[in-house]
Amino acid sequence: MPDLVRGKLKIFLGYAAGVGKTYQMLEEAQELKRQGRDVVIGYFEPHSRKDTIAKTEGLETIQRRKIDYRGAFFEEMDTDALLRRHPEICVVDEFPHTNVPGSERLKRWQDVQFLLDSGIDVFTTMNIQHLESLNDQIWQITGIRVRETIPDWVMQQADQVVMVDLTPRALLNRLARGVVYSQEKAQKALENFFQESTLVVLREMALRQTAHEVEIRQVDYDAPGFQSQPGYRDETEQSPGPSDRILILVTPEPSSAMLIRRGKRVADYLQADCFAVSVSRESDLHDLSARDRELVERHLNFARNLHIETRVLQGQDVAKTLVEFAHLNSVTHLFLARPRPSQWPALSGRSLVQQVVHLARDMQVTIVADRGNRQQLQTA
Amino acid sequence: MPTAIRRRTPEELLQQVQAEEEYERRGRLKVFLGYASGVGKSFRMLDEGRRRHERGQDVVVGAIQPKTSHEIECVLSKLEVIPLRQVDGVSVMDTPAILKRHPAVCLVDGLAYDNPPGSPHASRWEDVNQLLDAGISVISSINIQYIDELQERVARITGKSVKQTVPRSFLNSADEIVVVDAPPEMCIERSQDGQMSAATVAQTLSELREIALLLAADVVDRQLEAYLHRNGISQTFGAQERILVCMTPRANAGPMIASGKRNADRFHGDLMVAYVRQEEISASDQEALERNLDIARAAHARIEILDGQDPIETLLKFAHEHGITQIFVGHSTREQWWERFTGTPLDRLIRGANDIDVRVFPH
Numbered sequence: 001m002p003d004l005v006r007g008k009l010k011i012f013l014g015y016a017a018g019v020g021k022t023y024q025m026l027e028e029a030q031e032l033k034r035q036g037r038d039v040v041i042g043y044f045e046p047h048s049r050k051d052t053i054a055k056t057e058g059l060e061t062i063q064r065r066k067i068d069y070r071g072a073f074f075e076e077m078d079t080d081a082l083l084r085r086h087p088e089i090c091v092v093d094e095f096p097h098t099n100v101p102g103s104e105r106l107k108r109w110q111d112v113q114f115l116l117d118s119g120i121d122v123f124t125t126m127n128i129q130h131l132e133s134l135n136d137q138i139w140q141i142t143g144i145r146v147r148e149t150i151p152d153w154v155m156q157q158a159d160q161v162v163m164v165d166l167t168p169r170a171l172l173n174r175l176a177r178g179v180v181y182s183q184e185k186a187q188k189a190l191e192n193f194f195q196e197s198t199l200v201v202l203r204e205m206a207l208r209q210t211a212h213e214v215e216i217r218q219v220d221y222d223a224p225g226f227q228s229q230p231g232y233r234d235e236t237e238q239s240p241g242p243s244d245r246i247l248i249l250v251t252p253e254p255s256s257a258m259l260i261r262r263g264k265r266v267a268d269y270l271q272a273d274c275f276a277v278s279v280s281r282e283s284d285l286h287d288l289s290a291r292d293r294e295l296v297e298r299h300l301n302f303a304r305n306l307h308i309e310t311r312v313l314q315g316q317d318v319a320k321t322l323v324e325f326a327h328l329n330s331v332t333h334l335f336l337a338r339p340r341p342s343q344w345p346a347l348s349g350r351s352l353v354q355q356v357v358h359l360a361r362d363m364q365v366t367i368v369a370d371r372g373n374r375q376q377l378q379t380a
Numbered sequence: 381m382p383t384a385i386r387r388r389t390p391e392e393l394l395q396q397v398q399a400e401e402e403y404e405r406r407g408r409l410k411v412f413l414g415y416a417s418g419v420g421k422s423f424r425m426l427d428e429g430r431r432r433h434e435r436g437q438d439v440v441v442g443a444i445q446p447k448t449s450h451e452i453e454c455v456l457s458k459l460e461v462i463p464l465r466q467v468d469g470v471s472v473m474d475t476p477a478i479l480k481r482h483p484a485v486c487l488v489d490g491l492a493y494d495n496p497p498g499s500p501h502a503s504r505w506e507d508v509n510q511l512l513d514a515g516i517s518v519i520s521s522i523n524i525q526y527i528d529e530l531q532e533r534v535a536r537i538t539g540k541s542v543k544q545t546v547p548r549s550f551l552n553s554a555d556e557i558v559v560v561d562a563p564p565e566m567c568i569e570r571s572q573d574g575q576m577s578a579a580t581v582a583q584t585l586s587e588l589r590e591i592a593l594l595l596a597a598d599v600v601d602r603q604l605e606a607y608l609h610r611n612g613i614s615q616t617f618g619a620q621e622r623i624l625v626c627m628t629p630r631a632n633a634g635p636m637i638a639s640g641k642r643n644a645d646r647f648h649g650d651l652m653v654a655y656v657r658q659e660e661i662s663a664s665d666q667e668a669l670e671r672n673l674d675i676a677r678a679a680h681a682r683i684e685i686l687d688g689q690d691p692i693e694t695l696l697k698f699a700h701e702h703g704i705t706q707i708f709v710g711h712s713t714r715e716q717w718w719e720r721f722t723g724t725p726l727d728r729l730i731r732g733a734n735d736i737d738v739r740v741f742p743h
Binding site: 010 | 597608735
């Protein structure tokens with residue numbers, strides 16, 4: 001098989017339902033079709049919005065696949081049919097969607113990877129609250145734990161991220177006029193995501209994320225030693241300043257997920273390497289209970305899914321083993337979870353945080369916040 | 381950081397009522413912000429005017445750029461236009477005529493235009509302020525290159541500078557700001573002047589685009605604060621990274637500030653440095669503190685000198701009130717024997733920080 005050029009991914013990023021992501025995506029698709037390009041719709045969610053539906057007119061739509069699940073039929077994007085049809089550009093709505101069980105792949109973004117791998121360009125839509133590394137902040141702000149997430153590296157691989165902007169007030173007007181949802185659903189939405197202050201914060205996050213995505217795609221053409229041939233690296237091209245290496249300590253504690261997301265987000269912004277380790281007294285975590293072992297493995301797996309390299313370390317003393325590994329690997333920065341209240345030192349001795357801070361004298365140690373939900377805090 | 385529910389003082393209530401009244405009386409300003417010509421700002425502005433007109437609002441066009449496209453002509457034909465006046469060969473928005481006509485909404489393009497000498501206001505954006513004061517809402521559009529405070533940065537990127545500008549504070553006063561975002565290639569198609577290579581144009585536009593997005597995020601952040609203030613809510617959100625470096629005379633300020641600055645820059649966040657005043661400190665400590673604060677000043681950090689009985693509590697209170705997301709603190713390796721039992725100040729800081737990251741630096 002000849003080498004294929006990977007398709008290009010373009011993400012239309014919004015901060016809530018109804019800001020006009022799908023509309024703008026379809027408008028661009030129509031424009032490309034007018035220019036004679038081969039565009040098809042792979043998946044489109046009409047949400048009974050008339051203006052958006054009108055934008056699909058004249059575009060070829062690939063029939064969805066029907067999947068039988070527990071006696072009911074669900075419709076998913078037909079990736080195989082799209083690969084056979086092989087258009088130049090494919091429009092795929094709702095990037096973070098989870099496929100119904102029985103589908104070949106768990107997530108729609110994984111289907112999209114297949115389309116891209118086969119050389120098809122993809123346009124897709126998503127909201128900021130679906131970005132994995134923001135999951136805890138979103139929970140903190142909205143009280144909603146978003147389950148359908150997109151790993152940050154998937155967004156980083158996109159060729160373009162475009163912000164579809166609308167002011168919260170305009171969005172609330174749309175909601176009130178019944179453009180976004182039916183009346184009943186709109187009322188429910190107003191009580192959750194659609195509070196004005198929440199929308200403003202989500203919008204700010206989307207703007208900042210888009211700015212970040214624009215920045216990491218910039219090539220400094222003015223830098224000395226810039227060469228147009230790919231693969232060429234000059235001494236002068238090395239980025240100045242020390243390079244950061246971040247190490248995250250994973251445990252069975254549920255806070256590990258929060259720790260991994262935060263560590264990875266900081267690593268991405270600092271363009272640092274990122275590792276995650278767990279420490280156990282016996283090899284392969286055998287000193288842990290079956291349940292704890294499963295939890296640690298689940299957390300390490302979660303880290304790998306976010307493209308973090310993982311390792312299981314063996315050692316009697318957690319702090320010592322962690323810091324020794326950090327020294328050997330030129331780690332500059334350790335990430336630890338907050339101790340639970342019960343884990344603060346009694347007369348028995350120092351907490352893990354104390355021990356690590358004491359041993360890691362040439363490193364920064366970050367104790368990651370518990371970004372619990374505010375609404376829970378309020379009632380607590 | 382739960383929403384603080386407490387009884388407000390009469391002064392605070394009065395302030396809030398006045399803020400609400402002022403807000404209700406004044407027209408609303410909405411600005412479409414673009415990063416280059418060709419992204420479609422003016423069209424978005426006019427299109428919003430058209431939609432509002434179709435929904436029954438009283439909309440007029442106060443000023444529009446002279447060079448227009450077919451698309452724009454189409455929308456314009458559906459709206460009432462108050463023509464520009466010609467004064468000494470300069471096109472001037474007819475503010476008296478608009479005030480007399482007193483529509484609900486007025487569309488104004490070209491905010492940075494200077495009025496000829498002798499006009500009541502030097503610039504068009506000041507005329508807009510007058511319309512807003514009169515209770516007329518204004519929808520406008522602007523390219524970031526016309527924002528005064530961005531002049532230097534934009535000129536460094538584009539090699540071009542403009543004479544007529546709008547102050548940033550005007551943009552901050554907008555009730556709504558919308559980014560008209562478009563990938564650079566759309567603008568390249570429209571603005572290719574053959575002077576620069578395609579790669580350079582792409583890079584230039586990308587940098588401008590980043591500035592526009594961050595500017596909008598900052599304005600949105602201010603609006604959020606204003607909204608919370610108006611509604612008497614004291615609550616902070618972590619949409620923007622805010623780093624607080626805790627300063628003491630003995631702190632190893634250099635690496636902490638350098639790291640704080642790098643993190644703040646990468647996250648496009650804020651950097652603050654706080655020192656809790658201690659009553660009796662030696663002359664050498666005072667000197668060391670001044671040196672440390674100089675390092676903070678050199679990094680353009682915002683410096684806060686705080687007063688409080690308990691340094692840890694004082695820092696935590698400040699951090700929570702100011703939406704801090706990361707606290708940077710130095711750690712002395714010298715440990716007092718009793719701290720094994722009571723916990724060190726660092727332990728207390730970590731325990732109290734709760735929903736803020738604490739980053740410990742070795743001394």
